[in-house]
Amino acid sequence: LLREANLADNIRRRTLDLLRKTIQSARVIPKRLELSGVECDFDYSKVDTTGGFGDVFPGTYGNRTACIKVVRSTRSQTLDDLIKKNAVELAVSAHIIHENILPFYGVWIFGQKKLAGVSEWMENGNxxxxxxxxxxxxxxxxxxxxxxxxxxxxxxxxxxxxxxxxxxxxxxxxxxxxxxxxxxxxxxxxxxxxxxxxxxxxxxxxxxxxxxxxxxxxxxxxxxxxxxxxxxxxxx
Structure with missing residues (x-):
């Protein structure tokens, strides 16, 4: 529903709010947002930027160059902890569709406790x-x-x-x-x-x-x- 380009603003707003409340309560990432076929070499010499949320690497998703934003974690945090903390942002980001918003592909779960958001890569930078x-x-x-x-x-x-x-x-x-x-x-x-x-x-x-x-x-x-x-x- 949220991917419909002609969806009325009031319906989109109410639907997003319902999504937020549902994810906030369940603290899970919808399975349809989990991606496979993502590749990244995690070369820190290629890190594009470092922010409070995570480290950003170039990678690939399918045949496209992608932006891999790896959520930072502490040694004591489990994958479940990371999902609970970031589920709302990641789920909502996947449903924000506008020509002036960076396209968000989904979520990549890898390793023992690694979580990343996958977006379109912008060669021209910031x-x-x-x-x-x-x-x-x-x-x-x-x-x-x-x-x-x-x-x-x-x-x-x-x-x-x-x-x-x-x-x-x-x-x-x-x-x-x-x-x-x-x-x-x-x-x-x-x-x-x-x-x-x-x-x-x-x-x-x-x-x-x-x-x-x-x-x-x-x-x-x-x-x-x-x-x-x-x-x-x-x-x-």
Whole structure:
């Protein structure tokens, strides 16, 4: 149902919220999202970026180059622990379909306790590095793409929570696609929360003050996303 391009926004929003609640309760990843045929050599010299969520490697899925984002784990964490902690983000990511959102293929479970999200690989890298190599690139079309992607997320009650140029990827058609290499995307009927402050230069003042003065569970909101968007515009 969620893969229907013409699905009404209100139905998509309610369906995503139901999916979130179901996954949050069951703490499992739907079997249909588990991928086979994924290959990766895990060469750390080829790591594209390192974020709070995991390490990103180039790999293959079928006959396509893919982005393999391996969830970090501690020695004491089991595979079941990792699934319970990340099930909501991974399941919801698989149902976010928009031309300005990085396509997400599914979940790869490998080794004894390894878990990875598999997405489309973007050869042009992120917006920050792309503009360094192509400084004459028109900025406004890319900003418009970011607006479209963020508007879609907010339209289905999802808070990005870590918007900045390094989390915007550039497609082969030179379009901007929102991605997330830091704080988890969470469907939100109320403010989402994360114990990670994130990069302070893109963080709304109220979030930063909340983190320092009250407790580590600071609410991310659509308004704080807009602050981060404005900072990203200035960055670009």
């Amino acid at each position: 917006l920050h590095s792309y503009l360094k190599f192509c400084p004459d690139t028109p900025r406004l079309p890319l900003i418009a793409d970011i607006i479209a992607g963020l508007d879609y997320l907010h339209g289905v009650n999802i808070i990005h929570a870590d918007l900045k140029a390094v989390n915007v990827l550039i497609s082969s058609e030179r379009r901007a696609l929102l991605a997330d290499f830091g704080i988890s995307r969470v469907v939100a009927t109320v403010a989402s929360k994360s114990g990670t402050l994130g990069t302070i230069f893109w963080t709304a003042p109220e979030i930063f003050i909340h983190d320092l003065a009250k407790n580590p569970d600071s609410p991310r909101t659509m308004a704080s996303d807009i602050w981060s968007f404005a900072c990203t515009c200035y960055e670009v």
